[in-house]
Amino acid sequence: MPDLAFRRKSAIENWDHLINNSQPVIYFGMASCGQAAGAAEVRKAVEEALDENFLSAHLINVGCIGPCYLEPIMDVAMPGWARVSYAHMTPAKAKKLVVDALKSGTPPLEDAVGVLEPVENRQTGGLPSFFDQPMLKPQVRIILRNCGLIDPEDLDHYLAHDGYQGLQNALNMRPEEVIEQVRLSGLRGRGGSGFPTARKWELCRAAPGEDKYLVCNADEGDPGAFMNRSLIEGDPHSLLEGLLIAGYAIGASHGVIYTRAEYPLAISRLRTALEQMRESGLLGSHILGSNFNFEIKIKEGAGAFVCGEETALFASIEGRRGMPRSRPPFPAISGLYGKPTVNNNVETISTLPHILRQGADWYHQYGTPNSTGTKTFSLVGKVRRTGLIEIPLGMTLRQIIFDIGGGTEKPFKAVQTGGPSGGCLSAEYLDLPVDYENLKKAGSIMGSGGLIVMDRDTCVVDLAHYFLEFIQKESCGKCVPCRIGTRHLVEILERITKGEGQQDDLDTLEHLAKTISQGSLCGLGQSAPNPVVTSLRSFRDEYEQHIQQGYCPAGVCRDLYQYEISQDACTGCRACVRVCPVDAIEGKLHEPHSIDSSKCIRCRACYETCRFDAIEGKPIQ
Amino acid sequence: MTLDKFPANGNPIQYTQGDLIPLLQSIQERAGYLSPENVSEVARKLHISENEVYGVASFYTQFRFNAPGRHSIKICLGTACHVRSGQKLMEAIERELHIKPGETTSDGLFDLQRVACLGCCALAPVMQIDDQIFGRVTATRLKHILESYA
Known part of the structure; x- marks a missing residue:
């Protein structure tokens, strides 16, 4: 070559x-x-x-x-x-x-x-x-190694950093040997389920039929997660090189990247990179002089969370409503357009060039025996140092949130892993090493890698309501437990956040949650109750406060608290008076102020402005 | 608007069902929304019923069926933005512009939408006006931003 x-x-x-x-x-x-x-x-x-x-x-x-x-x-x-x-x-x-x-x-x-x-x-x-900063020092950057350092629109920059070396190595092997390398590396699906990548490939490679498809799920639908966007924007060729490697291994000649239309910059970076590949003989027929032919198409999703489910994603690519179907047949046998198909996440695919370049043993040194390698997370919410991180699996939540993220300004309350389908893990789980099995045991999931940190100002009932409302809107409506079950979960949670909760609501929530997760057709419904189940487990008292006392201690559910100004803490600086949009606060300079609850719309502006912690959410008298 | 594309050999492109979503996307990008006329034209081109076109279009949050304002405001209500008071930002905008999500201001200047996640979670709360993304939007900053479009 x-x-x-x-x-x-x-x-x-x-x-x-x-x-x-x-x-x-x-x-x-x-x-x-x-x-x-x-x-x-x-x-x-x-x-x-x-x-x-x-x-x-x-x-x-x-x-x-x-x-x-x-x-x-x-x-x-x-x-x-x-x-x-x-x-x-x-x-x-x-x-x-x-x-x-x-x-x-x-x-x-x-x-x-x-x-x-x-x-x-x-x-x-x-x-x-x-990279010696506290946020970066504990990280291991494999997938993100080029991000922020090279020009993502310049193929030369990628090539100068060993770009397409992994592909060259792969093309010098037989496809079975490539699969073996990936099997030895222990790589598991980074989209969240953790299915061994090599096993998925073997099934598809062995499936009868000439036409095979490789689909890359870049429809990063988890609200609060942006790892894939960042990776594509910062280093698009690493994804494309990975696609070629995977395509070669499974014997596919078509690759489809299904991405979110909300990511225009990522899409344009991919388009530019694809043109560069074509000019350099990295796309089309006889790639790098081999007998391997491969084409890559970009499909822009149109906004549907359920399209993260692979059979729904295929339906969407085919131009239909993105609704999942029951399995079998599995996609490895009959997937996109009824052909054998492998669907891998962006991060899984972007890991391949590194494994093929540096070897399975090298990759295996990172992570834990069953969850090898590194994983990217978007560390966001109420944490001091927000951003995109990459860590070896097995690191504890405490290390991630406190050492890397710098902890929270106000007391830490919980962390949501795995997006809306994941779980809310309280402080008692902070020393949990993060890997697929541990998160599952804790009632959550790895998911694609959103980590949303909550402090004492986050109401767990409100957040559970938020997630369920999201899931309910995104439910495709095909199966009854998900369509009707999530609707009832939302209604009950809404009632609780309005102070109209009933004593038996918590039991009903738990009962419903069980039915939904056991009876739903696809992963969306099966994991939908996770936020409720996990937050109820750790924060039952907060739910009970909402129901029995009509009080939201986090000061989020607007009907369940009123703002008062602590006469001791208030310095009379008038900052809150200036930001109040409804003139509900009165007080002279240097004298403690007061809030007229009948005017207050609880927009939180004063609470966020006050530098003396003088504004407090109190139970309504 | 016409959907006909003539390649070099002069024959019109044969559309398949797989082209439906990209077609709707390109129409919406040009016209700002999908009108009933657009929908029936697409149905004719693809030899499917208008019902099927509506069925697909209404399934996805990206498609809208009424005319947008001159500037489109998208408020991110992803989890990170929710935890960082994105809902309050939405309420502040509703107060400023007197519209609800899905509506357009009476002067046709702004339309308002809520979106699931813009992927700038570390800068929450986030809003987008046309192609410009604004991070860490506070109530005071919001006023300045809106005034700059007036």
Whole structure:
């Protein structure tokens, strides 16, 4: 395969030229999250500053490096210097910083967060490595190793970082040997169910028929999870290389990426990457001179959570309502268009290039014996350091939330793993090592990797109601337990959050939950009651407070508390008076204020504004 | 609007059921919504009934059947946004614009939708106006943002 070797050599030369620069390079974290934090304005300001001062620099957009709480992030690499990272950029700060750096030839060190590799023979100004920060140090970055570091729209950057090496290795093996490597690595489905990837492949490979499909589920439907979006935006070729490897192993010639229409940037990055592949002989017929032919299509989903279920996903690709069907036949025998099909999650597929490049044994060293490797999580909610993380499986929830996430501002209450189908795990589960079996035993699931942290201001009843309302809306309506059962769960939970709960409601919830999980057709219904069951287990007293005392201690259910101002804590700063949209708060400067409950709409504005913890949610008298 | 596409050989493309969702998506992208005329035209092209087209379109949250405003506001009510008071943000917008999700302001400037997750969870609560995403939206910031579109 002379072509790719040649291309790789020049890619490495280009990369070396870029980082051994005689010209300054400025990198902008421009994933969707970075843009939401204002990265585009920062880049524009830098461009203006360069023009105004007749300075020049190489500007590169990169993906998300992970610690979203630092966004917008900008790196400056001056000649002779390591790449220095800056956080919380504003247009004004970035402008000044870039001009100072370029005029003096030295990056300002005061506001720097750390330096990125390589650092040999370069000045670092004594700055620590970016990856030595508390949030990043415990992580192991395999899937995310390129994210935030390379230009996702430049194939050369990917090739210079061993890109498509895994594919080359795979094409030098027989497909059965590729499957064997994946089996030895212990890789399990990262979409949440944890089914051994190699076993799924074997079934499909052995299935009769010439036409086989490989489907990549990139319909990241869990609200509160964004691992796949970030990965595709930051390193699209790693997914596409993985698709080729999987396609080769199972003997498929068509690959379909089913992705969310809400992720326009990820889709455009994939399209760009696909064109680059085609130009470089990595797509189409005789890939890299082998006998392997493969085409990849992108299908934009149209918004339906149930399409995360594979048979529903196939229906959606076929242009029908995304409703699951009963099994057997299993997709490995009869899937998309009735052909043998493998459906793998984005993260599963993106892991393949690394396994094929570095070997099954190498991968096996990470994680636990039954849950090998690493897993990405989106660590969000009431945690101090939010963002995208990658950890070896087996790490405890405490390490994830407190060491990586920096804990919560207000006292920790619980963490929801696995999205709406997962469970709410209270403080007693904090020392649980995270792997497929442990989470299942705890009544939750691994899911695709959303970790939503709750503190004392989160009401578990309200959250259970939120999840069930979501599931109920997304229920496709095909089977009765899910369609009608979830509706009743929602009605009961709604009643409780309004203070109209009845004494036997909790028993009814538990009874219904059992029926729904046992009787539903697909995973959506079977796991739908998890949030209720797990939160009832750990927080039954909070449910009872809602029902018996008509009081929501978290101050969320609006009919079940009233705000009062602690006369001792209030300093009379009038901050709450200014934000109240209905003029319900009165008080003179430097004198304790008071709230008129009859006017208060409990919009929470005062509670969030008060810096003295003087606003308290109290039971209604 | 016409759906006919003529490739180089001059023959119109034969649509199949698999093209239904992409077709609806491209119509909505151009027209902003699916009108009854669009639906019947798609049904004719694909040789399926209007009922089937509606059945598929109404199954998915992406499709809308009424005209949007000049700017589309999407409030994220994913879990992270919910935990970080996304619902309060929705209520604040409803108060500011006097519309509910699915509606358009009387001056046709804004329409309002709730979405399941925009994938910027670390910056919750999040809202999107057209293609621009705003993170960590507070009540005060919301006013400034809306004013900049007036």
